[in-house]
Amino acid sequence: MSMKYMNKSIKELHELLVAKKVTAKQLTEEAIELAKSNTNNLLEATNYEQALKEAEAITEVKEEEFFKGIPYIAKDNISTKGLETTASSKILEGYVPIFDAEVITRLKNAGAILIAKSTLDELAMGGTGTSGHKGVTTNPYNPEHLIGGSSCGSAAAVAAGIVPFALGSDTGDSVRKPASFAGLVGIKPSWGRISRLGLFPFATSMDAIGYFTRNVYDSAKVLELLAGYDEKDMSSSKKEVENYSHFEKDTSSKIGYFKAIIDNLPDEDVKNSFFKVLEELKKQGHEIIAYDFPQDLLNAIYPTYMVLSCAEATSNNANLDGIRFGPNVENAKDYEDYIMKARTAGFSDMIKRRFIIGSFSLLAENQDELFRNAQRARRLIVNELNKFFEVADHLVLPASPSVAPLISSVTTTWSKKPDFVDNHMALANFSGSPSITLPLGFKNDLPFGINITTRPFEEKKLFDIALNIEEITKLKDLVANKEEK
Secondary structure, three states: OOOOOOOOOHHHHHHHHHOOOOOHHHHHHHHHHHHHHOOOOOEEEEOHHHHHHHHHOOOOOOOOOOOOOOEEEEEOOEOOOOOOOOOOOHHHOOOOOOOOOHHHHHHHHOOOEEEEEEOOOHHHOOOOOOOOOOOOOEEOOEEEEEOOOOOHHHHHHHHOOOOOOEEEEEOOOOOHHHHHHHOOEEEEOOOOOEOOOOEOOOOOOOOEEEEEEOOHHHHHHHHHHHEOOOOOOOOOOOOOOOOOOOOOOOOOOEEEEEHHHHHOOOOHHHHHHHHHHHHHHHHHOOEEEEEOOOHHHHHHHHHHHHHHHHHHHHHHOOOOOOOOOOOOOOOOOOHHHHHHHHHHHHOOHHHHHHHHHHHHHHOOOOOHHHHHHHHHHHHHHHHHHHHHHHHOOEEEEEOOOOOOOEHHHOOOOOOOOOOHHHHOOHHHHHHOOOEEEEEEEEEOOEEEEEEEEOOOOOHHHHHHHHHHHHHHHOOOOOOOOHHHO
């Protein structure tokens, strides 16, 4: 199906709705048809009938109603009342929430229209988009390549031009890495900036709800809506929500990068594109700082992340017992046997492996050597990051070592090497900092991105510098199906 409207930005669609050049029903119908015909395997439960009802009820959109009538998709680990929510796991098949997540409520109140839920790596644990119960989600730019994860379906939906924005979640880089592979703007706000009520927990000390858009302006507008205190989420912040979309051009900031990461980049094209952006920023008046972040701490990022995230996930998912929903179990001797068989059938091998790591690190005899040492390592890493932010305003790095890998290259064997070039974005999850990925360039018709991280709750400055970089690269409003634009 050819696209008439859905390859446009939220801002463009809003202007058309206000001018009555299109109706919410037309937008919703097009989004639904595009979703139905898509072949990237990006959908979980659909909400088509309800979406059309909501769209038909919208007869007028005012200038200030920015999201009214705009279709969107939500990652399937975000609770939606009356709509099956599985987190792409067999253990949750048949689970229908009785309440909406706070972000869904805010979007609903703003008039946005949820058309479907999207696939993810099972229980949001993974970075490939290949481990969900419905199989592999592919990259709209080339279906032989990964889209990345865990927010794979949401990234694919926006990149394919089905919806102009989609919700995800980010615990290590689960929004920002797919954004790099999909030519999108993907943000993980500060920890506590957006309410997590209704988000299925993975690693609570690092989880954040994020989202994908096709440009920086749209991203700023979404945060203006979703950010803010929620009395139902004790971890949400009472800090003031700023006017993020009111951009201020700053040409005197200090922009730093980690020398070790750039020195170890395997792709010269990514490195060259990165330095071209830095050169333009320097010409504008920004100070560029090459920072020597200790390599032993960079090497510690991935193992620290794995121990802590798996330990938290083991605890957070202990309540998934398979009794009320999930796979049917027969011939169970007692309730313990039932739960064991349900969890064995309901979780993939990858999830079981993560739970084993988490349980092992939490055993009394292992806690000090593994779990507590990982907590100490996290603190040392964050302390060093804080030192960096004493001399720089922004950390800017390539969001990925190269373009999206081939799906055929995915292996279930975990690397024994600490690949900090590929895992550095977990720094923002360790520290609670806001972090955004946006397009940097293309190679072999596949996009790759640049990532910016700032101090916690400095989203305003983050968007300002992101817009600056977007204006340098001139890469915005990208859609994979270029011939259909």
